[in-house]
Amino acid sequence: MTLAKAGTKLVLLAGFGGVLGLMALAGLDAIRALHQLEARNARITQEYLRRHRSLEQIRASFYLSSTVVRDFLLDPNPEAARASLAGLRGIEAQMEAAVREYAAAIRPDEQTLLSELKTDVGGYWSTLAPAMRWTPRERRAEGYGFLEREVVPRRASTLEIADRIAAINDQALSHGSRRSAELFVEYRRRLTEIFGLTLGIGLALAGTSIRHILRLERESRLRYDQLQRAQGELKELSARLVEAQEEERRAIARELHDEIGQSLNALLVDLGNLAAVMVPAAEEASRLLSTAKHLADESVKALRNMALLLRPSMLDDFGLVPALHWQAREVSRRTGMRIDVETEDVPDELPEEHKTCVYRVVQEALQNSSRHAQAHSVRVSVLQGPARLVLTIRDDGNGFDASRVRGLGLLGMEERVKHLGGAFEVLSWPGQGTELRAELPFAAQPQNYEAV
Amino acid sequence: MNQTRILLADDHTVMRAGLRLLLERQPDMVVIGEAADGRQAVALAEADKPDVAVIDIGMPNLNGIEATRQIVEKQPEIAVVILSMHSDESYVMRALKAGAKAYLLKDSAEADLIRAVRSVGEGKSFFSPAVSRLLLEDYVHQLKQRGEEDSYELLTTREREILQLLAEGKANKDVANLLNLSLYTVETHRAHVLQKLGLHTVPDLILYAVRKGIIG
Numbered sequence: 001m002t003l004a005k006a007g008t009k010l011v012l013l014a015g016f017g018g019v020l021g022l023m024a025l026a027g028l029d030a031i032r033a034l035h036q037l038e039a040r041n042a043r044i045t046q047e048y049l050r051r052h053r054s055l056e057q058i059r060a061s062f063y064l065s066s067t068v069v070r071d072f073l074l075d076p077n078p079e080a081a082r083a084s085l086a087g088l089r090g091i092e093a094q095m096e097a098a099v100r101e102y103a104a105a106i107r108p109d110e111q112t113l114l115s116e117l118k119t120d121v122g123g124y125w126s127t128l129a130p131a132m133r134w135t136p137r138e139r140r141a142e143g144y145g146f147l148e149r150e151v152v153p154r155r156a157s158t159l160e161i162a163d164r165i166a167a168i169n170d171q172a173l174s175h176g177s178r179r180s181a182e183l184f185v186e187y188r189r190r191l192t193e194i195f196g197l198t199l200g201i202g203l204a205l206a207g208t209s210i211r212h213i214l215r216l217e218r219e220s221r222l223r224y225d226q227l228q229r230a231q232g233e234l235k236e237l238s239a240r241l242v243e244a245q246e247e248e249r250r251a252i253a254r255e256l257h258d259e260i261g262q263s264l265n266a267l268l269v270d271l272g273n274l275a276a277v278m279v280p281a282a283e284e285a286s287r288l289l290s291t292a293k294h295l296a297d298e299s300v301k302a303l304r305n306m307a308l309l310l311r312p313s314m315l316d317d318f319g320l321v322p323a324l325h326w327q328a329r330e331v332s333r334r335t336g337m338r339i340d341v342e343t344e345d346v347p348d349e350l351p352e353e354h355k356t357c358v359y360r361v362v363q364e365a366l367q368n369s370s371r372h373a374q375a376h377s378v379r380v381s382v383l384q385g386p387a388r389l390v391l392t393i394r395d396d397g398n399g400f401d402a403s404r405v406r407g408l409g410l411l412g413m414e415e416r417v418k419h420l421g422g423a424f425e426v427l428s429w430p431g432q433g434t435e436l437r438a439e440l441p442f443a444a445q446p447q448n449y450e451a452v
Numbered sequence: 453m454n455q456t457r458i459l460l461a462d463d464h465t466v467m468r469a470g471l472r473l474l475l476e477r478q479p480d481m482v483v484i485g486e487a488a489d490g491r492q493a494v495a496l497a498e499a500d501k502p503d504v505a506v507i508d509i510g511m512p513n514l515n516g517i518e519a520t521r522q523i524v525e526k527q528p529e530i531a532v533v534i535l536s537m538h539s540d541e542s543y544v545m546r547a548l549k550a551g552a553k554a555y556l557l558k559d560s561a562e563a564d565l566i567r568a569v570r571s572v573g574e575g576k577s578f579f580s581p582a583v584s585r586l587l588l589e590d591y592v593h594q595l596k597q598r599g600e601e602d603s604y605e606l607l608t609t610r611e612r613e614i615l616q617l618l619a620e621g622k623a624n625k626d627v628a629n630l631l632n633l634s635l636y637t638v639e640t641h642r643a644h645v646l647q648k649l650g651l652h653t654v655p656d657l658i659l660y661a662v663r664k665g666i667i668g
Binding site: 257258261262263264265266268269270271272273276293297300301304313314317318322323325326329332333338377 | 466540543559589593597598
């Protein structure tokens, strides 16, 4: 039993613990995956923005530089040309910085484009480089032609490269989003798997637990049935023992009464006859005779008492009511208790077991009342109802707590009553006396009132 | 000599022989028949018409009380003496109701049987002293416990006289003759006595008288 219990505990603990653990794991994993996805998305967006900014910077620098180059080439004012030149230098530096910045955030598949861009940017500036050193005269003479021929086409090709790079950058962004979506799907799959696993284990566990519990229940029911059966057998046995004891008592009482008692009585009569025919002078003999008579007399009396105690003959000869009255008188004489016996409609022909049951219950109860309760008076009542015989015994003794105390005597009475399918009740409180109530199922035959 | 003719019924042979010896030592008594069970007793009583039947209460086939009832029913003139092992009043009452005139404990048979036979022969009741004593004791004990007044005090002198005569086994007619009263008067007195004492039948009255020690 203990082993099975320990086994059950282990199974339940491991099973439920495992399921709960898996669920917690799945939850944590999901949270972690979501965090990762979020971080990844943020990183991709940030990178995209940074490169986008660098490209825009390069593009803006180109536009600005072309304007400044035109001003430088076409403005006749030498002061303004000088300022334009300084501006050009600044723009070159900015563009180079932007290219550098972009190179830092480069991805492997953009390497070729980047070098093309670098070459083009370098080419652009190297195309401009001789023009920047021109004198104002040279600028007036060659300016327009240089712009048309060299600067504009070069700027256009470079800007085209920048656009391609931007397109790739956009591609990278959408690629990143796609990758994120893929990751999300993978996480979802993983989560589904874990949940499936949890569900599977949970179901298996529930199945095992249910089977285990059902088996335990079956076993315990089996054991309960066995116990019930054993108890029933025990009760049957004890009832049969009580019956056998009663039968034995009756047999012994009858034997004492009818055989030994009769013989002793005959002996008494014969001793009397002997005394009558003896020689009157034989004093010694008549003394012996009277001793013998006295002895036989005492024996008869002792034997009669013994027989009555074993089982009163009126119970068999006249039935329950006279036997109860006799018992009441006997106990009253012996103990000084006042005992009133009240009977109503009790049939003469009660079944043997009922008669004996009521008689013995009353006997035990009276004994309790005088021995334990120190009662002054007892009321015994036996009433025959339509379907049952009701016995009540009430005393004015010490009483006891009936909900806590139950001696062997009371248990014995209860056993007797229950064996006949009856109900037994003890009502008692300390200082309030005791009432015993027994109800035996028994339907009386219509009484024959002509009989005496 | 006018001998009392006796029928002896007891299933115990030795007992029967002893009792016969005891009775026949009396010159005025003769045992005219012996029965070993109740049925035989009834048959012999009818055939031999004894004056007195001495009947053991516990016999096979037909018990002593039932045999007494049958004998008295058919031949009320036969006086029945019950021999019994039981001193309890339920037995005494049954014997009286069956019509027995005397109730004798077996262990006092040797001492009292002759007296009992003589008493019933004279039309009187007889009870073993042990039985009378027991009934009286119980009666007094109960009165004391209940704190009740003895209803005997309610009876007039004439009623007490009639109670005693009836309890001794006299018929109404004999009582009327003895007291020089009309039969009707005796019957009225008898009804009063029963009513005052809370009794119903003559056997009740006899038992009461024994308890009170008026007879026995």
